[in-house]
Amino acid sequence: MRVAFASEPAHPDRPNEDFIAATPDAVVLLDGASIPPGVTSTCSHSVRWYSHTLGSTLLAEMTQSAGPLPELLAQGIKHVTSLHDFTCDLTHGGSPSATVIMLRQTADHLDWLVLGDSTLILDTGTPEPEVICDDRLEQVAAPHRTRLDSLLGGTPEHAEARREYVETLGTYRNRDGGFWVASTDPLAADQALTGTIPADQIRAAALLTDGAADAVSRYRLIPWRQLLDVLVQDGPSELIRQVREAERSDPQGELWSRSKTHDDATAVNVMVHG
Structure with missing residues (x-):
């Protein structure tokens, strides 16, 4: 595989909570779930620490084992949990969490895993690519967004509504009837979307955190096929530039309601050699 990526924090003075890493045969992308001001956590570790520690662990596992990806994810979650379960209170659900995409190529096939609302796109050469995103968070969140979406971003009222929204979510x-992400429970790995496809059927793949996928899913700037074209022809940084341009044109969310003006954004283009 040949991998190109770009990653940009929501704000230059804040840490990027996304994580991206790759080897010639594996890619892993995590999107750490930001914790807004006013929401307390019983864990002393940052979201960035969690996404980067778990991401590094997963990439190492993928290069050392041919085991099923959900099994490797479960092992990774268990390992990272063991690093702080004696120093942090992990029983109250306030621990850092992240979405996960794992992609691994063997001699003749491609294995993939998606947990949470990051997006994987598989270009099989058909007019419409295959788009994989775990939408359980969106299904759960939609009924609770009414007040947040009615308020202008950047106001104290919006900040308070966002805090309440995050606490409700x-x-x-990580419970039945809800949504699943990587955090402290290895069983979340069993809830991931997974698949295997012959490598010679895939021309390319794209991995996107929601901050980059918003180019299509929120702002409707381009369709998925054109997004793939942008990644190949202009590079991942151009996609993020287009997202930022849209966000700056609507800083308070009057046109596109959202919980925050900008989000960490990571876009990965993978050229697959079948």
Whole structure:
């Protein structure tokens, strides 16, 4: 595989909570779930620490083992949990969490895993690519967004509504009827979307955190096929530039309601050799 990527924090003075890493045969992308001001966590570790520690662990596992990706994810979550379960209170659901995409190529096939609302796109050469995103968070979140979406971003009222919204979603995290992400429970790996496809059927793949996928899913700037073209022809940084341009044109969310003006954004283009 040949991999190109770009990653940009929501704000230059804040840490990027996304994580991207690759080897010639594997790619892993994580999107850490930001914790807004006013939401307390019982863990002393940052979201960035979690996404980077788990991401590094997963990439190492993928290069050392041919085991099923959900099994490797479960092992990774268990390992990272063991690094702080004696120093942090991990029983109250306030621990850092992240979405996960794992992609691995063997001699003749491509294995993939998606957990959470990051997006994987598989270009099979058909007019419409295959788009894979775990939408359980969106299904859970939609009924609770009414007040948040009615308020202008950057106001104290919007900040308070966002805090309440995030706290409400926390009660649905990693339980039946809710949504699933990587955090402290290895069983979340069993809830991931997974698949295998012959490598010679794939021309390319794209991995996107939601901050980059918003180019299509929120702002409707381009369709998925054109997004793939942008990644190949202009590079991942151009996609993020287009997203930022749209966000700056609507800083308070009057046109596109959202919980924050900008989000960490990572876009990865993978050329697959079948």
